[in-house]
Amino acid sequence: MNDRPDVLVVGAGFAGMYAVHRFRELGLTVRVLEAGGDVGGTWYWNRYPGSRCDVPSLEYSYGFSPELEREWDWPEVFSSQEDILAYANHVADRFDLRRDMQFDTRIVSVNYQEDEDVWRLTSEAGEVFEAPFCVMATGCLSVPNTPRLPGADAFDGLVLHTGLWPHEPVDLTGKRVGIIGTGSSGVQVIPELARQAGHLCVFQRTPVYTVPANRKAMRADVQQEFRENYRSIREMQQRNMGGVSGYRPLRGARAAPSVPGERASRTGILDLDAEQRRAIIAERGVETLLNFPDVYTDPEANEVANALYRDAVREAVRDPETAQKLMPKDYGLGCKRQVLDRDFFETFNRDDVTLVDLRRTPIETLTSDGVMTSDAHYDLDVLVYATGFDAMTGALMRANVRGRNGQALADKWRYGPVAYLGLQMRGFPNLFTVTGPGSPSVLCNMLVAIEQHVNWIGDCIIWLRETSRTHIEPLADSETEWAAHVNEVAEGTMYTAPSCNSWYLGANIPGKARLFMPYVGGYPRYRERCERETASGYPGFETG
Ligand code: NA7
Numbered sequence: 409m410n411d412r413p414d415v416l417v418v419g420a421g422f423a424g425m426y427a428v429h430r431f432r433e434l435g436l437t438v439r440v441l442e443a444g445g446d447v448g449g450t451w452y453w454n455r456y457p458g459s460r461c462d463v464p465s466l467e468y469s470y471g472f473s474p475e476l477e478r479e480w481d482w483p484e485v486f487s488s489q490e491d492i493l494a495y496a497n498h499v500a501d502r503f504d505l506r507r508d509m510q511f512d513t514r515i516v517s518v519n520y521q522e523d524e525d526v527w528r529l530t531s532e533a534g535e536v537f538e539a540p541f542c543v544m545a546t547g548c549l550s551v552p553n554t555p556r557l558p559g560a561d562a563f564d565g566l567v568l569h570t571g572l573w574p575h576e577p578v579d580l581t582g583k584r585v586g587i588i589g590t591g592s593s594g595v596q597v598i599p600e601l602a603r604q605a606g607h608l609c610v611f612q613r614t615p616v617y618t619v620p621a622n623r624k625a626m627r628a629d630v631q632q633e634f635r636e637n638y639r640s641i642r643e644m645q646q647r648n649m650g651g652v653s654g655y656r657p658l659r660g661a662r663a664a665p666s667v668p669g670e671r672a673s674r675t676g677i678l679d680l681d682a683e684q685r686r687a688i689i690a691e692r693g694v695e696t697l698l699n700f701p702d703v704y705t706d707p708e709a710n711e712v713a714n715a716l717y718r719d720a721v722r723e724a725v726r727d728p729e730t731a732q733k734l735m736p737k738d739y740g741l742g743c744k745r746q747v748l749d750r751d752f753f754e755t756f757n758r759d760d761v762t763l764v765d766l767r768r769t770p771i772e773t774l775t776s777d778g779v780m781t782s783d784a785h786y787d788l789d790v791l792v793y794a795t796g797f798d799a800m801t802g803a804l805m806r807a808n809v810r811g812r813n814g815q816a817l818a819d820k821w822r823y824g825p826v827a828y829l830g831l832q833m834r835g836f837p838n839l840f841t842v843t844g845p846g847s848p849s850v851l852c853n854m855l856v857a858i859e860q861h862v863n864w865i866g867d868c869i870i871w872l873r874e875t876s877r878t879h880i881e882p883l884a885d886s887e888t889e890w891a892a893h894v895n896e897v898a899e900g901t902m903y904t905a906p907s908c909n910s911w912y913l914g915a916n917i918p919g920k921a922r923l924f925m926p927y928v929g930g931y932p933r934y935r936e937r938c939e940r941e942t943a944s945g946y947p948g949f950e951t952g
Pocket of ligand 1: 549555570588589590591592593594595612613614745766794795796797911916
């Protein structure tokens with residue numbers, strides 16, 4: 409392990425892992441500091457039953473190594489957490505990444521030492537690390553949000569969070585289990601909990617728009633075709649808004665493993681009459697609602713789709729009162745990240761599952777043996793929080809980052825994150841963020857976004873060296889102009905509709921500034937802007 413590396417990287421998820429490989433290739437020394445016990449980031453922590461990726465694995469995989477692409481077999485089209493974590497471990501072994509990684513090391517302060525010109529990082533255990541460059545590869549969804557419910561400490565049963573699920577199996581057989589939250593994590597874990605538990609009680613605050621996930625096993629011929637065409641597939645990813653190639657395997661003879669929500673069609677839902685809409689849903693399923701482009705921009709089209717979605721819930725759920733509770737009514741499709749499920753609505757047809765609508769009967773307090781709402785007490789042995797994350801900014805805030813003159817990032821970002829290209833902040837020289845706010849990040853295939861960012865950062869550090877410079881940080885104008893542009897492109901989309909409250913907007917965390925954080929203008933446009941900076945000697949930055 410290098411004592412004073414060129415670059416310190418915080419986080420050993422897919423970003424930190426690739427950073428080790430890439431920076432080594434560039435001749436830089438690197439050390440990764442990771443809070444968890446091993447590699448994998450999101451996939452290390454989110455071990456709850458049913459945890460699964462919403463991007464097909466042939467696309468949600470590294471593109472930097474043709475050998476890796478050739479040797480790794482994906483068992484399913486959309487992979488489970490276990491398979492993705494196995495892949496992360498394979499990559500770590502294959503490229504000997506752990507040699508430059510230190511685990512069980514939570515960084516609690518990241519300070520710029522102006523006089524010595526280094527970043528000084530301190531771990532929870534008091535260990536100190538220094539380097540001229542620091543890369544925060546801390547993930548977009550890595551700080552679990554646990555709401556402070558009255559009486560939370562009084563509950564004597566087992567408490568779990570989907571984002572911090574135990575490594576050892578949790579036996580829920582015969583147990584009375586309660587779960588709070590029906591976002592992606594809740595929707596994935598609820599059917600699994602229902603299968604295991606004696607009784608499951610779902611505490612829902614906001615009904616979710618969820619569509620059936622692709623359950624296909626990987627076909628050997630499809631995987632082979634990807635392997636043969638990977639170079640052009642990776643190029644297609646670079647030209648796609650969301651970093652997904654949309655490549656159609658089997659020589660185009662059958663539909664691609666599509667990502668629901670990819671807006672391939674040009675036909676609007678308003679171009680169809682009621683009969684045609686019903687026919688297309690009957691033929692292709694409710695997920696077809698996601699393919700109409702006007703659903704995302706035109707409130708009238710959006711409401712037509714929302715109404716059809718509610719019809720689908722009414723059909724899927726036997727008990728009319730439960731179905732009513734499960735129908736989203738206060739916000740539209742396209743506001744939040746699309747949720748995919750396996751048997752979510754069917755689960756509410758089971759006799760051993762109860763749905764509690766927290767809008768009608770809010771939680772008043774937790775008790776030693778359950779949850780008390782405004783109209784009943786629910787006896788529980790286990791309470792699961794599926795209550796999401798302090799997204800995009802949470803991990804950076806928790807790391808207590810301070811730049812020049814001791815300025816806290818928390819102060820700079822009091823009214824919402826301001827960063828240039830989601831890569832750097834003024835006042836924090838030589839500190840980089842991977843997939844930071846203002847970059848496509850979570851709106852893009854994360855593996856594509858990560859590789860692009862790490863490559864950009866590596867090239868930037870090498871350029872500084874080659875031009876005998878030691879510092880880089882954005883110009884104030886670049887930062888404010890980019891923040892305004894990020895806002896501008898998000899306006900007029902369903903993402904920022906007044907009815908929309910999502911983690912993209914920070915709206916899931918009480919007191920957090922409401923601001924749309926990821927860049928919605930598309931990965932290619934964003935990438936080209938980054939490439940222009942590199943090609944023209946970083947004109948949007950101050951260097952010296
Ligand atoms: P999400 O999508 O933020 O969902 C969190 C859920 O928890 C959502 O249903 C929330 O309801 C609910 N929640 C949060 N706080 C409370 C309180 N205080 N009381 C009741 N219910 C609450 O997180 P996920 O982990 O499911 O998914 C995050 C991302 O991870 C996902 O988009 C994928 O990209 C992977 P609310 O809607 O706020 O009323």
